[in-house]
Amino acid sequence: MATTTALRPKQRARAAHSFARPRRSPLLTALTGLILIYSLVPLAWLVINSTKSQESLLSSFGLWFGDGFSLFSNIKDTFTYNDGIFLRWFANTLLYVVVGAGGATILAVMGGYALAKFDFPGKKGVFAVVLGAVAVPGTALAVPTFLMFSKMGITDTPWAVIIPSLISPFGLYLMWTFATDATPTELMEAAKVDGASELRTFFQVCLPMLAPGIVTVLLFSMVATWNNYFLPLIMLKDPDWYPLTVGLNSWSQQALTAGGDVIFNLVITGSLLTILPLIAAFLLLQRFWQSGLSAGSVKE
């Protein structure tokens, strides 16, 4: 992988405009700029407005700071409101991400590897099922899953969120394609000739080579689980098990009802705090993510 991309600019060095030194296009630059603004404005809005109190939130211009700087008191209130329920939601989200997204990654890696490297009857059928599953949005399955889970008696428990999160058809498909390219069959055969068992070949020889793919799948399922809203909304009724998404929405809905305590400022600050871990995860794992993405799409 790394060597082939490094070669590319050299191969095209004679061309006037290369991959490394592309032709300038004002139109494309403007378009990219627009998209950049489009994606950054909500973020800027969030940061700016998390510094406002509930009162100045309604009395100041949305895209600029109001009077007073209440970020720290907002953060303090977010963590302490309603006996610190925000921290509980934070812990729940972490639990769902670690067990759900972590489990989904492990399953996808093992399944994808097996599908890429072993031949068995019915493989085409599995392929069709996985591809079909990629096409079905999770939201569409939420209600049937709810009815099924409630027959099993596990709605309103963390399992109701974790179990569906364990399944990631897209992750499986990505690992499948990735493993096909990234783990040379020759190398696996060499390992076996040297006396390594199937398990040892997988864990010690192939797994390190799959690392970029694993990180990609991990990030994908982390984001999906972290942002999961509709599934926990349907499954959970007990606020003690809410993830942040559903919890923040319940705070926001306090404004919709008679006698409700209106806390838009805490909803905004809470949202800011909610996206920080995701931003951190992206910055730390960015390199892997990029190479993993291209590995999934480029057929070498």
Next chain:
Amino acid sequence: MNTKHGRLLRAVAVSVVAALALAACGGSDGDKSSSTGGAADVKAALKKGGTITVWAWEPTLTKVVKDFEAEHKNVTVKLVNAGTGNDQYTALQNAIKAGKGVPDVAQIEYYALPQFSLAKSVADVSSYGASGLDKTFTPGPWASVQQSGGIYGLPMDSGPMALFYNKTVFDKYKVAVPKTWDEYVDAARKIHAADPKAYIANDAGDAGFTTSLIWQAGGQPFKVDGDKVKIDLSDAGSKRFADTWQKLLDEKLLAPTPSWSDGWYKGLADGDIATLTIGAWMPANLESGVKAGAGKWRVAPMPQWEAGANATSENGGSSLAIPTASKNKALAYAFMDYATAGQGAQTRVDAGAFPATTKQISDPAFVDKKSAYFGGQEINKVLAASAADVVKGWSYLPFQVYANSIFNDTVGKAYVSKTKLADGLADWQKKSATYGDQQGFTVN
């Protein structure tokens, strides 16, 4: 209690409810034996103790639950906020359909109660002692929980309507506080002419508000007799409302801000929305959500359709009801009775809720209370008077939750396009009737 939700979510919710309501018609598998109990059972259940689950979003119940548990040490009440309004109804229908995870007590708004009571999803609680409570509650809410001789819930709060207005705006532009809806239209013109950013009110199309105004105008567009339903959204009351409101729409005198949005709270705070014709539960929301409005707002009686009259209607408000699938109805009733008719009623009024009980609403400590937010005005005098003047004979559809969900797609057009309000109402009637027929009712 009005609620606004994302349209998409609402559409999803409604289709789920619809599907489940259909399915629910098919089977009847609840054990009927447990549904008949008496007052003695309630006492026995309290003695025995146990755990009940309550689904409610009303914030004042938290304290009520604590007090109740302190008084009855062997009873545990799990108070769960399963969503506000529609979200909770969807969850409740889901649970009823699945037959598992059904709460023992659920908060249900008056407009939505017939949908649950007619399907027998909530139990008739007359025999537990509710039939002896007819002097306990104010007439409006008490009528709202009854359906063909049964009592399907206990009123928790009420929303007799009044005109909340921003006095500073009216003073600034020297506009008199309107006493009739015609004066209201005039006031709307004056305010908007004086400040193009200011409107007399916001209205982006709100089913609850529209039906409340038709109610006040003497309309009875929904009539229910068993499974025979009559919808007539062109009766005299509905027409009266449509004619007046059409003027406000034609002259663009209403701010297109949806209620309960952040823009709405902003408008209420900075004077761009000068009045609110809304239920008596509003003061608590103004105090918590519109802090900047302190000292500016006042309460006046609802504008009248005929000068000198004093007709009002209810807007929002909810009951507590016991789902038929509850396994512990007697204990559930004990809590419900405590929360609505017992000590809980006072606790909730102290926390800012508007009472549905005659005792609290006529209590001098309540009526004569001066509100600092409203510049020292004794607002409860106006609000309690409104509760006594609610026009009788109103009923909601047994599928009002669905009907309200399609309000924006029908009547709502009049707010955003050239469609006339009367045509919108006719369309609403047609689509609601079609749905009613599909649900097994005989409509019109």
